[in-house]
Amino acid sequence: MNNSYRAIWNERALTPESAMAAVDGSSNEEILRHTGRWSADQVTTALDITDTDHVLELGCGVGRIGRELADRCAHWTGVDISENMLTHARKRLVEFENTSFYALERSALDKVDGDSIDKAYSIAVFCHMDKEDLYLYLQDLHRVVKPGGLIFVETWNLVHPVGWRRWAFEPKVWSESDQTQRKDVGRNQFCTPEEFELYVSKAGFEVLANYHESQSLQIVAGKGLSETAIAGQVARLRTHKSEIAYSPLYAELYAQFVDVIFGVQHARDMFLFMQEHADTPEVALYQPYVLSLWHKNSELWGEIPTP
Numbered sequence: 001m002n003n004s005y006r007a008i009w010n011e012r013a014l015t016p017e018s019a020m021a022a023v024d025g026s027s028n029e030e031i032l033r034h035t036g037r038w039s040a041d042q043v044t045t046a047l048d049i050t051d052t053d054h055v056l057e058l059g060c061g062v063g064r065i066g067r068e069l070a071d072r073c074a075h076w077t078g079v080d081i082s083e084n085m086l087t088h089a090r091k092r093l094v095e096f097e098n099t100s101f102y103a104l105e106r107s108a109l110d111k112v113d114g115d116s117i118d119k120a121y122s123i124a125v126f127c128h129m130d131k132e133d134l135y136l137y138l139q140d141l142h143r144v145v146k147p148g149g150l151i152f153v154e155t156w157n158l159v160h161p162v163g164w165r166r167w168a169f170e171p172k173v174w175s176e177s178d179q180t181q182r183k184d185v186g187r188n189q190f191c192t193p194e195e196f197e198l199y200v201s202k203a204g205f206e207v208l209a210n211y212h213e214s215q216s217l218q219i220v221a222g223k224g225l226s227e228t229a230i231a232g233q234v235a236r237l238r239t240h241k242s243e244i245a246y247s248p249l250y251a252e253l254y255a256q257f258v259d260v261i262f263g264v265q266h267a268r269d270m271f272l273f274m275q276e277h278a279d280t281p282e283v284a285l286y287q288p289y290v291l292s293l294w295h296k297n298s299e300l301w302g303e304i305p306t307p
């Protein structure tokens with residue numbers, strides 16, 4: 001069992017393929033860009049990113065999102081605990097001159113100056129660390145973000161039925177593990193909406209939106225905003241909720257996908273469900289993703305269906 005964040009994520013990122021699989025399960029560059037565009041659109045709307053913004057991603061992985069965001073902002077900085085992830089990210093973003101990368105040494109943004117970042121985000125990262133580390137990072141995000149700046153952070157939602165089902169796999173896996181060893185530090189971890197909001201607000205941020213109607217908790221928060229700015233951001237985030245928050249259909253697709261991965265449901269049934277919901281943005285996201293995994297698992301999943 002591995003007890004260092006860096007060691008475990010470096011090991012997961014030994015090759016470009018394993019790194020891609022570790023960031024979001026994508027099986028090739030085309031699918032990675034497809035999911036990256038979806039996430040980048042969420043981030044762009046959540047943070048109202050403009051071409052004058054200096055944007056930071058905490059836990060940038062292979063730059064899945066950064067690659068799609070770099071030409072929407074003035075400068076994009078990616079930081080990560082894993083040097084191997086950053087090696088892949090540097091290569092994937094080589095054509096963008098407005099990018100920088102830093103390897104983190106601990107749960108702090110030591111190489112980033114205070115009050116230097118307009119907008120910061122972290123996707124699929126806080127769900128892989130202990131709460132102490134999550135809180136230390138939030139505190140340091142508060143140091144590096146400029147007054148008036150925004151953050152967008154997410155983790156797993158323990159209280160949503162799909163979040164709970166995902167969590168229930170963790171004790172099951174642990175019950176079958178060698179319990180003389182410490183748990184994997186990179187395992188999935190979960191919060192309630194109130195708990196996540198507490199960490200964000202205790203770190204000094206004003207919470208502007210807390211979307212919690214899916215398997216993910218997504219919080220947008222600001223630093224040092226005036227009352228008028230807060231009211232404006234809250235109204236903006238309410239208007240754009242459907243472009244940022246995961247929908248019930250997304251949560252259902254995610255639940256079915258987890259069941260497929262854990263062998264509870266056959267991929268064929270998920271495929272039939274997707275055909276019933278064709279012409280939705282959620283299926284447009286999931287269908288190519290599931291089909292590409294089917295190509296990798298065709299021995300197990302059987303004949304690949306035609307969309």
Ligand SMILES: C[S@@+](CC[C@H](N)C(=O)[O-])C[C@H]1O[C@@H](n2cnc3c(N)ncnc32)[C@H](O)[C@@H]1O
Pocket residue numbers: 005009022023024058059060061062063064065079080081082085104107122123124125128129133
């Ligand atoms: C599931 S990947 C997500 C990557 C990227 N945010 C994305 O959505 O494509 C998690 C990333 O968080 C990084 N990470 C894990 N634990 C970390 C920690 N304690 N500090 C900083 N980064 C960490 C990993 O190296 C990995 O790149």
